[in-house]
Amino acid sequence: MSREPHTRLARALTALLQDPRPVTGVQRLRGGSKKGVYRLTLDHTDTVIAYLWHSTEDYWHTGAAHSQDPADPFSHASGPHLFTAAHRALTDLGVRVPRLLAHDTTGTHHPGAIALVQDVPGPTLEELLERDPAAAAPVLDRLGAFLRTMHATTHPGFGKVHHLTTGGRPHAPSCEQTVLDRALADLDEAAARDARLHPHHARLTSALHTLAHRITPRREHVLIHGELGPDHVLVDTDGTPVLIDIEGMMFFDAEWEHSFLRLRFGEHHPRLRTRTPDPHRSALYDLAMHLSLVAGPLRLLEGDYPDRAFMLSIAEHHLARALQTTA
Numbered sequence: 321m322s323r324e325p326h327t328r329l330a331r332a333l334t335a336l337l338q339d340p341r342p343v344t345g346v347q348r349l350r351g352g353s354k355k356g357v358y359r360l361t362l363d364h365t366d367t368v369i370a371y372l373w374h375s376t377e378d379y380w381h382t383g384a385a386h387s388q389d390p391a392d393p394f395s396h397a398s399g400p401h402l403f404t405a406a407h408r409a410l411t412d413l414g415v416r417v418p419r420l421l422a423h424d425t426t427g428t429h430h431p432g433a434i435a436l437v438q439d440v441p442g443p444t445l446e447e448l449l450e451r452d453p454a455a456a457a458p459v460l461d462r463l464g465a466f467l468r469t470m471h472a473t474t475h476p477g478f479g480k481v482h483h484l485t486t487g488g489r490p491h492a493p494s495c496e497q498t499v500l501d502r503a504l505a506d507l508d509e510a511a512a513r514d515a516r517l518h519p520h521h522a523r524l525t526s527a528l529h530t531l532a533h534r535i536t537p538r539r540e541h542v543l544i545h546g547e548l549g550p551d552h553v554l555v556d557t558d559g560t561p562v563l564i565d566i567e568g569m570m571f572f573d574a575e576w577e578h579s580f581l582r583l584r585f586g587e588h589h590p591r592l593r594t595r596t597p598d599p600h601r602s603a604l605y606d607l608a609m610h611l612s613l614v615a616g617p618l619r620l621l622e623g624d625y626p627d628r629a630f631m632l633s634i635a636e637h638h639l640a641r642a643l644q645t646t647a
Contacts, residue, residue, distance in 0.1 A: 326343075326346045328429075328430050328431075329343070329346055329358060329360060329370060329372075329430065330342075330343035330346070330360070331429065332370070332424070332429035332430040332434055333360055333362075333368060333370065333436060335429050336421075336422035336423075336424060336429060336434070336436055337368070337421060337422055337436060339362065341362045341363040341366075342362070342363055343360050343361065343362055344361050344362065344363060344364050345359075345360065345361035345364075346358055346359075346360055346361075347359045347361075349369075353378075353620070353625065354377075354378050354396070354397065354398035354567070355371050355372055355373050355377055355378065355398055355567075356370075356371070356372035356373075356374070356377035357369065357370070357371060357372075358370045358372070359439060367439040367441075368421065368436050368437070368438075368439055369418065369436070369437045369438070369439045370434060370435070370436055371400075371403065371434065371435040371436075371437065372430065372432055372433070372434055373398060373399055373400055373403075373432050373433040373434075374431050374432025374433075375432075376431075377432070378398060389491070390479075390480065390482075390483045390488060391479060391483060391488055391489065391490050391491045392479075392490075392491070392498075393478060393479045393480060393490065393495075393498060393570050393572055394498070394502055395480070397480070397546070397547075397567045397568030398567055399433070399567065400423060400425050400433040400434075400435060401425075401482050402480060402481075402482050402567040402568070402569075403435060403566065403567050404420070404423065404435075404482075405480075405481045405482035405485055406481050406482070406566040406567060406569035407420055407566060409473075409481050409485075409543065409569065410470075410563065410566065410569070413469050413470065413473060413543075414469065415466045415469060415470060415563060416466070416556070416560050416561060416562045416563065417562060417563050417564070417566060418437040418438040418439070418440050418554075418562060418564065419437060419438040420435060420436075420437055420438075421436040421437060421438065422435070422436045423435035423436065440554040440556055440562045441554075442554045442555060443554075443555055444550060444551050444552075444553060444554055444555070445459055445460070445463070445550040445551075445553035445554070445555055445561060446549070446550035446551045446553075448555055449550055449588065455559075456588075457591075458559055459553075459555055459559055459560075459561050460585075460588055460591040460592065461591055462559070462560060462561055463553060463561040463591075463592060464591050464592045464593070464594075466561065466563070467548075467577070467592055467594050468594045470542065470543040470544065470545070471542040471543065471544070471574050471577070471594040471595055472542070473542060473543040474540045474541060474542055474543075474571075475540075475541050475542075475543075475571040476539060476540065476541070477489055477490060477541065477571060478490055478495050478498075478541040478570065478571050478572050478573075479570055479571060479572075480568070480569070480570045481543070481569050481570060481571070484571060494537060494538070495538070495541065495572055495573045495576070496532055496535045496573075496601065496604060497532070499532075499576070499604060499605055499608045500528055500529070500532040500604065500608070502608065502612070503528050503604075503607065503608035503611050503612070504525065504528060505615075506608070506611040506612050506614070506615035506616075507521065507524055507525065507528070507611050507615075509615040509618075509619065510611060510614040510615040510618060510639070513615075513618040513619075514614070514618065514635075514639065516639065517614075517639070517643075520643055524607075524611075524642065524645070527607065527645060527646060528604065528607060528608070531600065531603050531604035531607065532604050534600040534603075534604075535598070535600045535601055535604065536598070536600070538573070538598075541571040541572055541573060542571065542572070542573070542574050542577075542595070543569065543570075543571055544569065544570060544571075544572050544573075544574065544576060544577040545563060545566065545568070545569055545577065546568040546569055546570055546572070546576070546577065546580070547565065547568050547580060548563070548577065548580060548581060548584070549580070549584035549585075550584060550585060552564050552565045573601055573605070574594055574595045574597065575597050575598060575601040575602045575605050576605050576609075577594075578592075578593075578594075578597060578602070579602065579605040579606050579608075579609045580609060582606075583609065583613075606645075607642065607645045609638075610638040610639075610641045610642040610645070611638075611642055613634055613635070613637075613638035614635050614638045614639045614642060617631040617632065617634045617635040618635050621635075
């Protein structure tokens with residue numbers, strides 16, 4: 321980043337926080353693919369995190385097309401309104417997120433939208449699990465308690481929090497139909513990019529339909545993060561888990577949350593269990609998750625995402641898992 325964008329960030333912080341101290345450092349943090357995440361240092365001492373939502377900060381925006389329909393629970397999960405709605409919902413439930421210090425959506429202080437939040441320096445739960453599993457155990461238990469609070473919060477509709485709280489409704493008749501439609505599209509997209517899927521396309525299509533047919537309809541949906549890996553959990557100084565990357569938060573099926581949690585937490589997943597799962601939903605959602613994690617990384621790699629080897633490894637792993645699936 322050049323000096324001029326640094327200067328704009330510094331001016332935005334000064335104006336939004338009304339803090340006269342000079343900004344003495346600006347560092348872009350790793351991990352953000354849909355928004356820019358920067359740590360700003362004030363007067364060589366205090367730090368603040370800036371989130372920037374702008375097309376130039378979004379690798380998914382520059383890489384390929386994605387759904388922008390707010391009624392689609394899986395539409396592009398990026399934007400200040402999604403963030404503030406999710407932040408408000410979690411704060412009201414007592415689920416820890418970085419404190420929101422200020423935000424602006426007018427573009428007055430910086431191109432696009434900007435939010436300034438408390439800097440929770442971490443480590444991430446992923447780093448703590450690798451370094452000291454014993455110290456991570458109580459953090460996992462507290463995270464499990466947060467998830468149980470979230471999954472006890474219900475709504476008759478399903479979709480992103482901002483969409484539902486502003487009176488929106490989903491287009492699809494059910495979560496399972498939404499997942500099925502998305503999985504079929506992901507399968508087509510992944511096969512168009514990786515010829516190894518061609519011989520298995522008909523079998524996987526049949527498996528998806530068979531799994532969906534076994535599901536009993538449901539009328540209640542729970543609050544889920546939607547993409548909760550240990551890298552999306554910071555650990556505060558008192559051992560409290562702090563959830564980040566919350567823009568995709570929605571009311572949906574708990575089984576979708578747990579499909580992702582099983583992938584990302586592995587042997588630690590039992591500490592995060594909430595509701596008793598429907599095995600038929602879980603089977604469909606597991607296969608759909610694998611297909612999503614083939615199509616998504618391959619789509620992202622058509623842009624200029626910098627960590628290409630990492631994204632390719634994700635696609636390779638989930639391609640193998642999807643091909644192992646039978647109905």
